[in-house]
Amino acid sequence: MSKPMSFEEPIIKLKEKIDELRELAKNADVDMSDEIKTLEERLRQLEIKIYSNMEPWNRVQVARNPERPTTLDYIKEIFTDFIELHGDRYYADDEAIVGGIAFFDGQPITVIGHQRGKATKENIRRNFGMPHPEGYRKALRLMKQAEKFRRPIICFIDTKGAYPGKAAEERGQSEAIAKNLFEMAGLKVPVISVVIGEGGSGGALALGVTNRIYMLENSTYSVISPEGAASILWKDASLAKQAAEAMKITAQDLKEMGIIDDIIPEVPGGAHRDPVSQAKILKEYLKKGLDQLTALSEEQIIQDRYDKFRKMGDFIEEIVQ
Amino acid sequence: MAIKSLLNLNRKKTKGVIVNSKNESSFPADLMTKCPSCRKIFLTKEIETNLKVCPNCDHHFKMTAWERIDSFLDVESFTPFDEHLRTTNPLNFPSYIEKVEADMKKTGLSEAVLTGSGTLKGEEVVVAVMDSHFRMGSMGSVVGEKITRAIEKATEMQVPFIIFTASGGARMQEGVISLMQMAKTSVALKRHSDEGLLFLSIMTDPTTGGVSASFASLGDLNIAEPKALIGFAGRRVIEQTVREKLPDDFQTAEFLLAHGQLDAIFHRKEMRDKVATIVKLHRKGGVTHV
Numbered sequence: 001m002s003k004p005m006s007f008e009e010p011i012i013k014l015k016e017k018i019d020e021l022r023e024l025a026k027n028a029d030v031d032m033s034d035e036i037k038t039l040e041e042r043l044r045q046l047e048i049k050i051y052s053n054m055e056p057w058n059r060v061q062v063a064r065n066p067e068r069p070t071t072l073d074y075i076k077e078i079f080t081d082f083i084e085l086h087g088d089r090y091y092a093d094d095e096a097i098v099g100g101i102a103f104f105d106g107q108p109i110t111v112i113g114h115q116r117g118k119a120t121k122e123n124i125r126r127n128f129g130m131p132h133p134e135g136y137r138k139a140l141r142l143m144k145q146a147e148k149f150r151r152p153i154i155c156f157i158d159t160k161g162a163y164p165g166k167a168a169e170e171r172g173q174s175e176a177i178a179k180n181l182f183e184m185a186g187l188k189v190p191v192i193s194v195v196i197g198e199g200g201s202g203g204a205l206a207l208g209v210t211n212r213i214y215m216l217e218n219s220t221y222s223v224i225s226p227e228g229a230a231s232i233l234w235k236d237a238s239l240a241k242q243a244a245e246a247m248k249i250t251a252q253d254l255k256e257m258g259i260i261d262d263i264i265p266e267v268p269g270g271a272h273r274d275p276v277s278q279a280k281i282l283k284e285y286l287k288k289g290l291d292q293l294t295a296l297s298e299e300q301i302i303q304d305r306y307d308k309f310r311k312m313g314d315f316i317e318e319i320v321q
Numbered sequence: 322m323a324i325k326s327l328l329n330l331n332r333k334k335t336k337g338v339i340v341n342s343k344n345e346s347s348f349p350a351d352l353m354t355k356c357p358s359c360r361k362i363f364l365t366k367e368i369e370t371n372l373k374v375c376p377n378c379d380h381h382f383k384m385t386a387w388e389r390i391d392s393f394l395d396v397e398s399f400t401p402f403d404e405h406l407r408t409t410n411p412l413n414f415p416s417y418i419e420k421v422e423a424d425m426k427k428t429g430l431s432e433a434v435l436t437g438s439g440t441l442k443g444e445e446v447v448v449a450v451m452d453s454h455f456r457m458g459s460m461g462s463v464v465g466e467k468i469t470r471a472i473e474k475a476t477e478m479q480v481p482f483i484i485f486t487a488s489g490g491a492r493m494q495e496g497v498i499s500l501m502q503m504a505k506t507s508v509a510l511k512r513h514s515d516e517g518l519l520f521l522s523i524m525t526d527p528t529t530g531g532v533s534a535s536f537a538s539l540g541d542l543n544i545a546e547p548k549a550l551i552g553f554a555g556r557r558v559i560e561q562t563v564r565e566k567l568p569d570d571f572q573t574a575e576f577l578l579a580h581g582q583l584d585a586i587f588h589r590k591e592m593r594d595k596v597a598t599i600v601k602l603h604r605k606g607g608v609t610h611v
Binding site: 162163164165166168169170171172173174175177178179181182183185186201202205206208209221222223224229232233246247248249253254257259305306309310312313314315316317318319 | 408412463491498509537559
């Protein structure tokens, strides 16, 4: 059982009550099954109420839950024969991004994603899923390799952002991200991205110039973190909850704005409650997306991607006299 | 008459002449300007006539978009594009439109970038000039759209595309839509590049965040003005993250050049000549193979 998040408290309290009652019934040898049944029904209603009507800030908490499934968790469930490939061939292997080749229902594919750790030690090794330039360059190398062998590409997005550090700047963080946007525009194979946790700014977009963009129900995608927005807007990072609402960062918001193609539903309470079932749901969407895209020619795939990003923007054309 | 032009009383009303940003303090109001680098005080006029470069220490003051056009392209060759695009408020941010309108009035621009076509020593080019006096040069939908249309026009006209960047990054008030402008401009640049056409990115002070991490870094040649601040993450953010003092020249053009991130740094006085030469060197008609 994973640690409860603050908005889940009413559910936890009710669960505890039911457990207490069960214990009591067992020890006192009285029949309380009716009472327990009533409470269980109430619990079910409460779960539906809380989980189907989550505020943006609650979704941020779910998206950041340390036990939320990561790229490697989904790879394990969705693909077979995964072989991880390392390194950018220039400088290092950045473990904040993983990638490799595998089968997807018998079809060879390339899969790449941000990778954070769940425990502290792994998180340090993976730099909390915040890549350096070599991570993006590795990703691009694997994408070009996929293109050569005509493999579709799946990207899992899950990062707070590209790492803001001295070494990252020295080695060209900006250039690495920019180059990915540019080169992904020209890939002749189908590319699908799925935001599985946090989609933090340019560091997320560098794996996101894709034919289809999906978001898990409780994931976020934003130009700046709620804390960052709050500290710039109101000089107070503690107003992150308000910023999460104002910035429109949930899957529902992005679908409404026409930026993403689909919201992938999550198991009740969030993906971490049942990663295996979650992976099954995710797989169905990938299958559907790949089926649509593999029907297109190389030119159509590039055109499809161009059209998708070309229309993004919100402005008025004033009538010229 | 001479005194009047010296005092330049109407300066603020003329199109796009702004010498003093907030941190480049001046006194007495507008007549004199203090160089933020060497702290010497000059007649504002003296700096203006020197391409806004400090006569003492070579500090490059921020230019407005129109000043850049005037100093860079052939006289009266410039035709602006897409001046009719207007910013909206997709996230309903309080007073966002009012701020944009105030900057329209202040700068005489429709948004933080001016785009158009013109000639550079006779060579036809499409240019985009960002202006940091307009919402810190930040990129929202209109900036992204104007730049994308300019790139598409350059592709259609089969001419080089030249951009002078000056931007704090993506415009927060338009949220994730601003982020997507990075992708939109980049896919357009890919098409321009696939046609074998030249893209020059000339980074001026400051070029950071989402602009630095998209078109600004995608030039066939990436060029910068001396001492320009160029980087992905903000200095304070990095200092908080790594808890170490960063070198004084961190994220300057010179720092980037030393780390292999730039092709060259051009002084503003040689910018026009050198870029014109580069454009001539990229005229179509290189080696043809039978």
